[in-house]
Each structure stands twice: as structure tokens, then as C-alpha cells.
Amino acid sequence: MNHQQLERDIEHLERVISHISAEDGIPLSYWRSRIDVVSGAVRVPAQASRIKRLNAALSALEMRQKA
Template identity: 85%
Template structure:
């Protein structure tokens, strides 16, 4: 994945994750897979930090979803 595409993907995920809830039509597992695909790329430290924050935010949503 090239640097520009990777940056766009991270920006998109940051936007989406900040606006979704556990009750959205798209399951949280979809977003977990999207984050995983970005994390598998060669990230610079700033990107790795952003992906780590995305993972934490999604984990918090997943925790709220549990009964």
C-alpha cells in the first residue's frame, strides 16, 4: 500500500470511528478488519500511534456492545 493511500485510509477510519456506535448497520467487526488491514502495512511512528488510538476507540465501542 502506498503512503498516500495509507494516509487516506487512516483519515477515513478516524472519521468513521469517531461517528459510529455499536448499533450501526455496519458491524464493528467490519471496522476491526479495516483497522487490521491498515495495521499490517509499513507504518511510520505517527501512523502507528494513530492506528493504536483507532484500535482503542473501537475496543471501547465493542465493550459497550457486550451485554
């Protein structure tokens, strides 16, 4: 994945994750797999930090869904 595509993917995930809920039509497992794919392509610390925040936000949603 090239740098520009990776940045676009991270930006998209940041927008989506901040607006979804456990009750949305797309399962949280889909977003988990998207984050996992993008995290495998991370090349710089700033991207890793953004992915870490995305993981934390999605984990919180996943915990609420299980509760």
C-alpha cells in the first residue's frame, strides 16, 4: 500500500469510527478487519499512533456491544 493510500485509509477510518455505534448496519468485526489491514501497512510512528487511537475507540465500542 502506498503512502497516499494509507493516509486516505487512516483518515477514512478516523471519520467512520468516530461516528459508528454497535447498532449500525455494518458489524464492528468489519471495521476491526479494516483496522488490522491498515495497521499492517503502517510505516511511520505518527501513523502507528493514529492506528492505536482507532484500535482503542473500536475496542470501547466492542466492549459496549458485549455488555
